[in-house]
Every structure is written in structure tokens, then in C-alpha cells.
Amino acid sequence: QQQVKQSPQSLIVQKGGISIINCAYENTAFDYFPWYQQFPGKGPALLIAIRPDVSEKKEGRFTISFNKSAKQFSLHIMDSQPGDSATYFCAASNTDKLIFGTGTRLQVFP
Amino acid sequence: EPEVTQTPSHQVTQMGQEVILRCVPISNHLYFYWYRQILGQKVEFLVSFYNNEISEKSEIFDDQFSVERPDGSNFTLKIRSTKLEDSAMYFCASSEDPRGYEQYFGPGTRLTVT
Numbered sequence: 001q002q003q004v005k006q007s008p009q010s011l012i013v014q015k016g017g018i019s020i021i022n023c024a025y026e027n028t029a030f031d032y033f034p035w036y037q038q039f040p041g042k043g044p045a046l047l048i049a050i051r052p053d054v055s056e057k058k059e060g061r062f063t064i065s066f067n068k069s070a071k072q073f074s075l076h077i078m079d080s081q082p083g084d085s086a087t088y089f090c091a092a093s094n095t096d097k098l099i100f101g102t103g104t105r106l107q108v109f110p
Numbered sequence: 111e112p113e114v115t116q117t118p119s120h121q122v123t124q125m126g127q128e129v130i131l132r133c134v135p136i137s138n139h140l141y142f143y144w145y146r147q148i149l150g151q152k153v154e155f156l157v158s159f160y161n162n163e164i165s166e167k168s169e170i171f172d173d174q175f176s177v178e179r180p181d182g183s184n185f186t187l188k189i190r191s192t193k194l195e196d197s198a199m200y201f202c203a204s205s206e207d208p209r210g211y212e213q214y215f216g217p218g219t220r221l222t223v224t
Contacts, residue, residue: 032211034212041217042217042218043201044215045215046215049212089152095209096209097143097158098213099155100152100154101152102152
């Protein structure tokens with residue numbers, strides 16, 4: 001019940017394309033859903049987050065879509081750039097501990 | 111921009127030895143966390159800490175682990191008797207929100223137990 005399932009495990013996108021990463025959860029008590037970006041050898045960096053009272057949140061090229069009834073949320077990266085190549089983790093929480101997904105390794109080729 | 115810092119960046123220790131990992135959270139944050147990431151795996155919650163007390167801990171955080179805020183700026187994770195399976199990246203995070211929203215992570219300490 002505390003798991004967050006993330007897919008795909010890896011993703012290859014061409015520069016300018018749209019990258020889409022999906023996450024699903026079971027615990028309906030989760031009320032906070034952040035996405036983190038991690039470069040090799042670095043800590044996770046908070047990218048964007050959403051609460052379940054909205055269905056979409058956009059910040060620049062990054063958009064979270066949230067489907068409460070399906071218990072799913074996704075990250076869309078528009079106009080993907082080589083500099084976006086990193087591992088992306090979704091997470092969820094209803095207390096102060098973050099439950100992370102298994103990560104998606106994104107590679108954006110020029 | 112304020113950031114979480116961690117020292118050392120890499121710690122090598124022998125099995126059975128004690129290690130202390132240090133973190134300096136963002137200065138106006140009051141809520142502190144430790145997470146770990148075994149190589150190639152997901153980030154896992156260890157413990158949350160507020161007002162000099164543990165708020166929540168995972169089953170990973172057993173009696174060999176302890177946390178402390180020894181002064182007004184540092185936050186430490188002590189592993190009393192390290193095991194080979196403790197080898198991982200350990201991340202400190204901090205937040206100004208009691209619900210744990212917007213947790214900012216440090217760069218991590220890579221712990222290698224030999």
C-alpha cells in the first residue's frame with residue numbers, strides 16, 4: 001500500500017520531443033506528489049510537485065498531470081533537451097516521509 | 111541560493127566500525143530527514159527529526175542508527191557498527207514545512223563498508 005510504481009525504467013527521447021514518465025499509487029491518503037531530478041553523483045533535486053486538489057500543474061517545460069480517480073500521476077517534459085538527461089523519481093507522502101518510485105533514466109539525444 | 115550540505119562526500123570504513131555522517135540543513139528549516147540510496151536503487155526514507163526528537167522512522171532505522179542535532183546548525187546520522195549492507199549513498203534533507211512538503215536534499219555521502 002505504501003508503494004509507488006514508476007514506469008518506464010528507461011526512456012530515450014530525441015531533442016525537442018516530449019518525455020512522459022508515469023507513476024501509480026495505492027494509498028489514497030497520499031496528499032503530496034513531488035518529482036525529483038537526479039544527476040549522477042548528486043542528490044535528488046525537487047523539480048515540481050502537486051497536491052490532489054488540482055489535476056495539472058505546469059512550471060516552464062515541466063507539467064504534472066494528476067488523475068485522482070485512477071491514482072496515477074505523470075511528468076511531461078516538453079521540448080526535451082540533452083541537459084534534461086538524468087534520472088527522475090516520483091514520490092508521494094501523507095506524513096513527512098517521502099515514498100519514492102524506482103526511478104526513470106531519461107536520455108535525450110541531439 | 112541556500113542549500114543543504116553534507117560531509118564527508120565519501121567515507122570508507124571497515125565492517126563493525128562506527129561512522130558519523132554530517133549535514134548542515136538550510137538555515138531556516140526546522141524539519142530534517144535522512145534517506146539512503148543503495149547503488150542503482152530507489153531512495154528510501156530512514157528517519158525524520160524535529161525539535162530534537164525523532165518524528166518517524168522506517169524499519170531500516172534499527173538500533174544501530176541514531177540521529178542528533180548537536181548544535182544549532184549540524185544534523186548527524188551515526189551508524190554504530192557498520193555492516194556491508196550499509197554501503198549506500200546517504201542523503202540528508204530539510205524542509206520548513208511540518209508536513210514535509212518541499213524537502214531539499216544534500217549532495218549525499220557515499221558510505222563504503224569493507
